Amino acid sequence: xxxxxxxxxxxxxxxxxxxxxxxxxxxxxxxxxxxxxxxxxxxxxxxxxxxxxxxxxxxxxxxxxxxxxxxxxxxxxxxxxxxxxxxxxxxxxxxxxxxxxxxxxxxxxxxxxxxxxxxxxxxxxxxxxxxxxxxxxxxxxxxxxxxxxxxxxxxxxxxxxxxxxxxxxxxxxxxxxxxxxxxxxxxxxxxxxxxxxxxxxxxxxxxxxxxxxxxxxxxxxxxxxxxxxxxxxxxxxxxxxxxxxxxxxxxxxxxxxxxxxxxxxxxxxxxxxxxxxxxxxxxxxxxxxxxxxxxxxxxxxxxxxxxxxxxxxxxxxxxxxxxxxxxxxxxxxxxxxxxxxxxxxxxxxxxxxxxxxxxxxxxxxxxxxxxxxxxxxxxxxxxxxxxxxxxxxxxxxxxxxxxxxxxxxxxxxxxxxxxxxxxxxxxx
Ligand code: GLV
Ligand code: MN
Ligand code: MN
Numbered sequence: 256x257x258x259x260x261x262x263x264x265x266x267x268x269x270x271x272x273x274x275x276x277x278x279x280x281x282x283x284x285x286x287x288x289x290x291x292x293x294x295x296x297x298x299x300x301x302x303x304x305x306x307x308x309x310x311x312x313x314x315x316x317x318x319x320x321x322x323x324x325x326x327x328x329x330x331x332x333x334x335x336x337x338x339x340x341x342x343x344x345x346x347x348x349x350x351x352x353x354x355x356x357x358x359x360x361x362x363x364x365x366x367x368x369x370x371x372x373x374x375x376x377x378x379x380x381x382x383x384x385x386x387x388x389x390x391x392x393x394x395x396x397x398x399x400x401x402x403x404x405x406x407x408x409x410x411x412x413x414x415x416x417x418x419x420x421x422x423x424x425x426x427x428x429x430x431x432x433x434x435x436x437x438x439x440x441x442x443x444x445x446x447x448x449x450x451x452x453x454x455x456x457x458x459x460x461x462x463x464x465x466x467x468x469x470x471x472x473x474x475x476x477x478x479x480x481x482x483x484x485x486x487x488x489x490x491x492x493x494x495x496x497x498x499x500x501x502x503x504x505x506x507x508x509x510x511x512x513x514x515x516x517x518x519x520x521x522x523x524x525x526x527x528x529x530x531x532x533x534x535x536x537x538x539x540x541x542x543x544x545x546x547x548x549x550x551x552x553x554x555x556x557x558x559x560x561x562x563x564x565x566x567x568x569x570x571x572x573x574x575x576x577x578x579x580x581x582x583x584x585x586x587x588x589x590x591x592x593x594x595x596x597x598x599x600x601x602x603x604x605x606x607x608x609x610x611x612x613x614x615x616x617x618x619x620x621x622x623x624x625x626x627x628x629x630x631x632x633x634x635x636x637x638x639x640x641x642x643x644x645x646x647x648x649x650x651x652x653x654x655x656x657x658x659x660x661x662x663x664x665x666x667x668x669x670x671x672x673x674x675x676x677x678x679x680x681x682x683x
Contacts, residue, residue, distance in 0.1 A: 272372070273662035276364040279312060283348065284356040292353040292652060297391035297402060298326060298429040305348050309363065309388045316367050317374025318386065324442040325406030326390040326435055332370050334383035341383045342451045342675060343634065344369070344668075347392030347403065347626055355654020359626075361641065361661070362456040363388045369669045380676040382451045389626045396420045396429075398484075398587050404629035409444035450634040451679060452599050453627060456668050458656055459640040460623045462647030470660040471610065471667055472617040473603045474638035477628045478526075478553040479560045479592030485512065485571065488581035491536055491544030502542055506534050508571075508580040509546035515570035516550060525554040525563040526622055549587075553622055557592050593628045596635030599675065603637045606671030610663045623649070639668055 286305045287293045295301040306328040313320035313330030320330045328348070331341070346362025366386045373380070387407060394400030397418040405411050416427040416437050427437040459465075464472050489503035513529040520527035531549040550567065554560035568584065575582035607616040619640055627636040641664045644655035 269662035269666050270658065272368045272665050273658045276361065276368050276661055276665065277656075277658055279364045279367075280356045280360050282308065283360050289353060293350050293356060294352045294354065294395075295348070295350045296393075296396040297349055298396070298426075298433040302326065302349065302390060303433065306388070306390075309348060309367075312364075312367050313386060316371035318370060323406070324435060325403055325411070325440045326430070326433060327403045327407060327443060328388040328390070330367070330370070330386045332373065332384040332386070333379065335379040335381055339381060339383050340449045340451050341385045341445070342380075342672065343385045343387060343407075343445070343453045343630065344455070344672075345385075345387035345389060345453070345626060346455050346457055347389040349389075349391050349393050349395070349403075351393050351395055351650050353652060355649055355652060357458045357654050357656055358460065358649050359389075359392055359457070361458055361656065365456040365661070365665055365668050368665045369672060372669055380672070381679055382676070384672070385445075392624070392626050394588065397426050398482075400482075400588055400624060401590070401626065401629040402426075404626035406440050406443040407445055408629050408631075408633040409441070409447070410629065410632050411441050411444070445633060447633050452596065452675065453630040453634050453636040454599065454603070454638070454668070454671060454675075455625060455627045455636065456639040456641060456664055457623075457625055458643050458649060458654070459619065459647060460643060460649035461619075462643070463619055464617065464640060464642035465644070465647050467617055469611075469613065469617050470642050470657075470663050471607045471613075472619045472640040472642075473600055473607060474595055474621050474627075474640055475600070475618045476555075476592060476594040477621040477623075477625055478555055479557040480551065480553040480588070480590045480624055481560060481564060481586065482552075482588040483550040483564075484547065484585045484587050485509075485550055486545065486547045486583045487512070487575055488545050488583070489543065489578065492542040494540040494542055497542060503579050504542050505546040505580055506543035508574050508578045508582070509548050511574035511577075512567070512571040512582075513548065515574065516552075516567055519563050519566045519570065520552075523554070523559065523563045523566070525552060525559055527552045527563065527567065555592060555620060560592070590624060590628050593631040593636075595627075595637045598678065599635055599637035602671045602674040602678070603639050603667070605674045606639070606667035606669070609670035610666035637671075639664060639671065
């Protein structure tokens with residue numbers, strides 16, 4: 256194990272690679288639409304700048320870099336033969352509003368660091384490697400997540416072109432303004448017959464590794480998620496003139512539904528979040544006539560997720576009835592629960608053992624969504640989790656990782672890829 260660790264770290268040293276990977280996360284943190292914070296959404300000027308920067312790093316690591324038909328930035332590293340299939344590595348470069356600097360970004364930088372090492376050694380594996388910085392995982396701009404990875408997986412849906420952002424700009428128009436052809440986004444798809452598998456490194460976005468005192472973990476699968484646009488319609492009125500008992504206050508109905516989400520999630524062992532709420536007409540002296548809110552519900556299996564939603568829905572309908580409101584629902588996004596592939600996960604476990612000496616790496620079910628769940632439609636996947644600091648917080652500026660953990664992650668990811676190469680048998 257020691258020997259493998261030393262070999263993996265040559266020639267620059269794991270710590271040096273980790274410092275550089277984190278410096279690159281800092282550089283991208285500065286590519287932001289938000290004053291004093293990080294926000295980088297799909298098909299924005301910041302997306303273009305981040306791709307240009309990531310493209311330079313891909314080339315520095317010995318790859319040919321290009322932007323694909325969906326706006327993902329990609330780099331290819333050749334295999335031992337010209338017709339070799341590819342192992343895909345990646346994560347995303349887009350962010351939520353007021354984001355941390357590591358969610359998604361660190362995984363791309365770890366992948367680039369590992370290919371940089373292979374390049375420095377002149378290594379050629381039985382497969383080529385493609386590193387992808389996915390352009391949209393968070394779904395912030397158009398409400399539908401995983402657009403970049405769905406395009407690569409071949410599950411891009413033309414109907415999504417009609418989705419509009421908060422300013423009414425359609426995905427079709429945003430793609431064209433970015434310089435992409437909306438009719439050709441499907442060209443980003445990889446041929447499943449040419450893909451060996453997909454490996455993604457990502458920060459954990461939770462406290463389990465931190466609590467267990469372990470720097471790295473292997474992901475067993477990713478929870479299934481559904482997102483809804485919900486609304487309560489009541490009647491606006493004068494905040495002074497309308498007696499309390501006569502009111503049809505839409506916000507109170509929405510608030511009752513939000514509390515029901517917490518109640519059901521706790522009872523059913525799932526996670527549910529109301530992360531958006533808009534009240535109209537929105538004035539201190541007007542009773543809310545309409546409240547629109549989101550729901551994100553996730554569970555280990557699709558059946559558990561759907562059972563929780565059915566209970567939440569029943570309680571929301573009841574809350575609406577009690578206040579003479581109209582409740583409406585619209586499904587925004589569905590992601591089925593997925594499992595990582597056993598042999599690829601064993602390679603990740605092997606990588607963790609090589610890097611850390613931990614013979615029984617910790618296994619975690621991811622409650623956060625990842626590009627891997629979209630790529631699962633294309634190829635088997637496995638994931639490496641890196642411990643988060645600060646109690647495991649993510650999706651906010653206090654997100655943190657330790658440089659020593661990033662060094663171990665780079666070593667582990669490299670060892671995992673070498674293990675896949677060693678065990679992989681080309682088709683006859
Ligand atoms: C993405 O970060 C998600 O889990 O929503
Ligand atoms: Mn995220
Ligand atoms: Mn992420």
